[in-house]
Amino acid sequence: MSDIKAATLEYATRLGDDSVVLGHRISEWVSYGPFLEEDIAYGNVSLDYIGRARMFYTYAAELADDGRDEDDFAFMRNDREYRNLLLMEMPKGDFAYSQVRQLFADVYYTVLLPELLQSKDETLSAIAAKAIKETKYHLRRSRDWVLRLGDGTEESHKRTQKAVDQLWGYTHELFDMDETEQLLADEGIGVDVSKLRDAWFKMVSDILTEATLTVPEDSWAVRGGRTGYHTENLGHMLTEMQIVHRSHPGCKW
Amino acid sequence: MTPEEQNFMRKIENEEKIEPKDWMPEEYRKNLIRQISQHAHSEVIGMQPEGNWITRAPSLRRKAVLLSKVQDEAGHGLYLYSACETLGISRSEMIEQLQTGKAKYSSIFNYPTLTWADVGAIGWLVDGAAIVNQVSLQRTSYGPYSRGMIRICKEESFHQRQGYEAMLALAKGSPDQKAMAQDALNRFYWPALMMFGPHDSESAHSQKSMEWKIKRETNDDLRQKFVDQTVKQIEVLGLEHPDKNIKWNEERGHYDSSDLNWDEFWSVIAGNGHCNRQRIEHHVAAHDEGEWVRDAITAYNEKKRVKKAQNAA
Numbered sequence: 278m279s280d281i282k283a284a285t286l287e288y289a290t291r292l293g294d295d296s297v298v299l300g301h302r303i304s305e306w307v308s309y310g311p312f313l314e315e316d317i318a319y320g321n322v323s324l325d326y327i328g329r330a331r332m333f334y335t336y337a338a339e340l341a342d343d344g345r346d347e348d349d350f351a352f353m354r355n356d357r358e359y360r361n362l363l364l365m366e367m368p369k370g371d372f373a374y375s376q377v378r379q380l381f382a383d384v385y386y387t388v389l390l391p392e393l394l395q396s397k398d399e400t401l402s403a404i405a406a407k408a409i410k411e412t413k414y415h416l417r418r419s420r421d422w423v424l425r426l427g428d429g430t431e432e433s434h435k436r437t438q439k440a441v442d443q444l445w446g447y448t449h450e451l452f453d454m455d456e457t458e459q460l461l462a463d464e465g466i467g468v469d470v471s472k473l474r475d476a477w478f479k480m481v482s483d484i485l486t487e488a489t490l491t492v493p494e495d496s497w498a499v500r501g502g503r504t505g506y507h508t509e510n511l512g513h514m515l516t517e518m519q520i521v522h523r524s525h526p527g528c529k530w
Numbered sequence: 531m532t533p534e535e536q537n538f539m540r541k542i543e544n545e546e547k548i549e550p551k552d553w554m555p556e557e558y559r560k561n562l563i564r565q566i567s568q569h570a571h572s573e574v575i576g577m578q579p580e581g582n583w584i585t586r587a588p589s590l591r592r593k594a595v596l597l598s599k600v601q602d603e604a605g606h607g608l609y610l611y612s613a614c615e616t617l618g619i620s621r622s623e624m625i626e627q628l629q630t631g632k633a634k635y636s637s638i639f640n641y642p643t644l645t646w647a648d649v650g651a652i653g654w655l656v657d658g659a660a661i662v663n664q665v666s667l668q669r670t671s672y673g674p675y676s677r678g679m680i681r682i683c684k685e686e687s688f689h690q691r692q693g694y695e696a697m698l699a700l701a702k703g704s705p706d707q708k709a710m711a712q713d714a715l716n717r718f719y720w721p722a723l724m725m726f727g728p729h730d731s732e733s734a735h736s737q738k739s740m741e742w743k744i745k746r747e748t749n750d751d752l753r754q755k756f757v758d759q760t761v762k763q764i765e766v767l768g769l770e771h772p773d774k775n776i777k778w779n780e781e782r783g784h785y786d787s788s789d790l791n792w793d794e795f796w797s798v799i800a801g802n803g804h805c806n807r808q809r810i811e812h813h814v815a816a817h818d819e820g821e822w823v824r825d826a827i828t829a830y831n832e833k834k835r836v837k838k839a840q841n842a843a
Binding site: 430522 | 611707819825826
């Protein structure tokens with residue numbers, strides 16, 4: 278396999294991991310939302326991410342060409358092999374925590390996907406084209422929620438600010454590059470995320486400020502998702518997600 | 531009969547729909563509120579046993595299908611709450627009635643989902659039973675309910691197909707998968723039959739509901755339809771029929787079957803099933819935890835309103 282093909286396989290896997298992990302976390306809200314409309318909205322957003330994961334993994338499987346399929350990528354890899362960003366794996370927390378995480382992720386995709394759309398790799402570009410439309414809707418929703426929660430009651434403000442402060446340190450690695458991604462960026466296949474931080478920061482700060490929330494100082498950063506150095510949360514999540522699949526090796530569902 | 535009553539009965543007899551602004555007997559209204567809200571609550575509580583498997587679905591495709599199904603159920607809950615609101619009751623009142631036990635939901639959701647196969651069994655049998663009932667309700671006399679049913683039936687048939695397809699994958703799979711499918715069928719078959727309610731002779735609301743064409747077919751007739759259609763489906767799966775007394779009756783043109791365990795039925799209705807307490811607790815906990823969120827929306831909207839008024843002044 279050429280270096281570029283190997284790097285693309287790794288890249289598609291990473292993006293698939295981000296999607297499946299976040300999609301799973303969002304799905305944990307179904308039947309736990311503050312009202313019925315939110316249960317539906319969570320279901321919708323989760324479905325979009327599961328759909329993306331399937332596209333990225335299917336592409337990864339095609340590149341790997343070793344008999345694996347999308348489910349092998351999702352269900353047969355351990356937490357140390359997962360390459361998702363840590364932000365995506367944080368537990369659902371309270372409603373404010375989930376919405377703030379969603380805002381950070383949605384703004385990330387808002388700045389990332391138009392770049393991925395330009396990819397020379399047609400599959401990645403096609404996935405981006407589909408995802409852009411979904412992200413537009415996702416961002417409208419998470420932005421509205423953060424505004425309402427930040428500028429709602431004293432309690433909602435406090436919870437939302439706390440979520441912002443607790444999640445901020447996980448956002449730095451969203452813009453880290455490594456050799457694999459640099460190679461792909463140089464080839465016009467992958468996105469140079471290090472160039473996206475300013476745009477992300479501007480959008481997020483504007484929304485937080487409008488929501489009467491304080492933009493945190495960059496005083497701490499936790500990194501490791503792309504190297505498989507995860508938080509303790511991912512192992513538990515995958516244990517649950519993979520249990521049935523792994524209990525029946527080789528079965529079809 | 532007053533002229534209003536006469537006009538109402540004339541419409542019922544002529545198969546004209548009753549609409550929200552039309553005059554209707556108080557009992558008709560109450561009967562409808564009971565039935566539609568019960569139906570709405572069933573959709574909402576039904577999210578729990580299926581939602582129980584979203585995070586453990588064994589493939590990404592199944593996860594997506596299940597998510598989309600549960601999302602549809604929530605959507606059905608919404609239309610039905612809206613249809614019920616046209617009768618002069620608010621959603622928050624209905625939710626309170628659910629949480630205090632004054633309003634019921636389908637007893638089937640008080641059975642636990644213990645394995646992945648239960649998700650298939652629910653789609654196939656529970657949604658299958660619901661469709662038999664709902665197809666009949668498309669002709670119900672109350673306009674908003676009838677229209678809601680037409681819309682809901684389309685989605686439910688997709689649910690039933692995906693459930694049956696999930697069962698088929700298991701039944702044709704490994705011995706463990708097949709055993710899982712059989713076990714789910716054995717547990718869900720009987721409660722699915724109970725979804726049609728008590729025997730006609732025992733049903734408190736049936737007679738009046740039939741007269742007003744809220745209900746179009748009796749509990750026992752609908753149950754028979756379901757029994758009949760399920761026999762062949764079980765055969766195709768290659769599973770054993772849970773009812774050892776199932777037998778074609780040439781004279782009736784229907785299958786004869788065992789009587790149900792009505793003690794169990796009444797016990798679950800009375801709130802003493804496997805999961806009754808858990809389901810309501812879950813609903814109450816989510817609702818209570820959501821209170822600060824709902825308060826935040828109210829406060830935010832109020833701030834916006836005041837600001838707008840100030841800007842206008």
